[in-house]
Amino acid sequence: MDRDIITIGVATFNAFWGEKEKNLNRIKGYIEAGAKRGCDFIVFPEMALTSYDDEPNKAKQDKMQSKLAETIPGPATNEVAALTKKLGVYAVFGMPEQDPEKTDIIYNSLAIFSPQGLEGSYRKMHLPDPEPNWASRGEKPFILKTPWGPIGYNICYDSYCFPEMVRYYAAMGCRLYVNCTALAKCHGGLGSVTLEASVLREGVYIAVANLGGLDVDNYFWGGSCIIGPSQKTWEPYYYAGHKFKDEIADESEFFIATIDLSLAKRGLYQYNSKVNGTDFRPDKYIEMYKQILGNPNFGKKE
Numbered sequence: 125m126d127r128d129i130i131t132i133g134v135a136t137f138n139a140f141w142g143e144k145e146k147n148l149n150r151i152k153g154y155i156e157a158g159a160k161r162g163c164d165f166i167v168f169p170e171m172a173l174t175s176y177d178d179e180p181n182k183a184k185q186d187k188m189q190s191k192l193a194e195t196i197p198g199p200a201t202n203e204v205a206a207l208t209k210k211l212g213v214y215a216v217f218g219m220p221e222q223d224p225e226k227t228d229i230i231y232n233s234l235a236i237f238s239p240q241g242l243e244g245s246y247r248k249m250h251l252p253d254p255e256p257n258w259a260s261r262g263e264k265p266f267i268l269k270t271p272w273g274p275i276g277y278n279i280c281y282d283s284y285c286f287p288e289m290v291r292y293y294a295a296m297g298c299r300l301y302v303n304c305t306a307l308a309k310c311h312g313g314l315g316s317v318t319l320e321a322s323v324l325r326e327g328v329y330i331a332v333a334n335l336g337g338l339d340v341d342n343y344f345w346g347g348s349c350i351i352g353p354s355q356k357t358w359e360p361y362y363y364a365g366h367k368f369k370d371e372i373a374d375e376s377e378f379f380i381a382t383i384d385l386s387l388a389k390r391g392l393y394q395y396n397s398k399v400n401g402t403d404f405r406p407d408k409y410i411e412m413y414k415q416i417l418g419n420p421n422f423g424k425k426e
Contacts, residue, residue, distance in 0.1 A: 126273040128386040130300070133163040134365060136336040136348040138376050139175035142188045147173050148200050151217055152207055154378060159211040161380060167333040168217035169348075170248075170279050170306040171232065173200060177340035178254040185228070189258045193220035193230045196245040205241035212239040214270065218279065218304045220259070221245055232259040234277055234304055236268060243268055248279040250286055265292055272385055276301035284318040287325070294326040295404060299388035305334045307368060308342035315347065315368045323351050323360040327389030332365070336374045346374035350381040353389045 135154050140146050151168055158166040170176065174192045184190055194200055200219065208215050214237060221233035231247040232255055247262025248255075266277045276293030283289065283303045293301045307315045319330055329352035336346030349365025364381035366373040392404045416422050 126385075127271045128384055129382060130164050130272050130385060131162050131380060131382045132165045132167065132331050132350055132364075133158040133161070133378055133380045134167045134331055134333045134348040134350060135169070135172075135378050136334060136346040136365075136374070136376055137169050137172050138337040138344075139169070139172050139335055139339070141175040141177060141340050142192065144174050144192050144200070147175070148203065152204065155204070155207055155211065155213065155215050158378065158380070159213050163213060163380060165214040165331070166216075167302055167304065167331045167348075168215070169333045169335045170218035170234075170304045171220070172217045172304075172333075172335070173219035175339055176306040176335060176344075177342055178257050180254060180257065184258055187258045189220040190228075190230055193222040195222050195224045196233065196235050197242050198222075201235045201237075201242050204235065205237055208237040208239060209241050214238050214268075216277065216302055216304060218306075221247065223260075229260050230258055231262055232279060233262070234266070234279060234302075236266065236277065238268070238270070246277040246279070248282060249289070250281045252281045265289065267293065267296060267298065272300065274298045278303050280305040280307060283322070283330075284314050287318075287322065290322045290326055290328065291404070294328050294390055295393045295406065298328065299385040299390070300329045300331065300383075303330055303332045305332065306342075306344060307334050307347070308339075308344050310342065313369055315345065319351060320360040323353060324358055325392070327353055327391060329353075329383055329385060329388060334368070336376055344374065345369065346377075348377070348379055350379065350383065352383055353387055 221231040223229035234246040246266035276298040335344035345368040347368035354361035364379040
């Protein structure tokens with residue numbers, strides 16, 4: 125039987141732009157501190173290893189993300205893998221990943237670790253501006269099998285604008301999914317509203333880690349948090365951390381919560397005798413998406 129009780133730490137992390145070694149040292153320090161405080165699972169933001177902001181006037185090969193990208197596995201992930209093995213914890217952080225075969229291809233990725241070391245990478249599937257200036261899109265979701273059951277991974281835009289992602293994870297049995305993000309103030313209130321909707325709709329828990337403070341141009345909200353179902357009907361509950369727009373959400377802080385995954389409310393994906401199936405109907409959605417793909421006006425160049 126899967127374990128139900130898990131202790132999660134999420135970091136609001138003001139990454140130093142372009143200073144990979146400095147950020148890596150801090151990531152390792154937080155992992156050590158989180159393990160001492162009883163964390164099973166430690167989450168860092170999108171692009172925590174290098175920070176995020178683009179250099180719009182530079183060619184792709186000259187951009188910071190291209191210059192500092194590493195393969196996964198690679199030097200940075202080898203160091204963190206050794207640490208999670210030593211401490212017996214799970215961890216995840218964001219970084220620019222270089223394709224091992226086509227070295228000019230870079231992904232906005234998550235490096236994912238367990239007590240066994242490096243488990244792999246998730247490559248962000250949906251890229252908002254300005255990320256296509258340096259990153260290529262990933263092609264598939266990532267589910268990690270753990271003692272608490274499967275856990276799904278998203279990055280930022282994946283979570284806020286594409287509910288297909290969290291629905292996939294919930295339908296595959298995930299009671300928890302991770303959202304590593306670099307959500308800046310220019311995006312308004314998009315984040316909290318859409319994550320809360322995912323909690324209400326899918327009944328899952330979400331561990332969120334965001335960059336916080338000034339990067340080069342962007343000012344990131346912070347607002348790392350752990351959200352899940354409430355005992356109150358149709359309300360999300362913040363087990364730790366802040367909403368993105370809270371006044372103090374941008375402060376660098378590490379939030380910890382112990383949650384009970386048995387309280388995940390996954391009714392849409394469970395058998396309903398009244399309809400002789402699940403309320404969620406992927407067999408019908410497949411046909412609907414085929415119709416979209418067959419629509420000559422879908423994705424048409426103007």
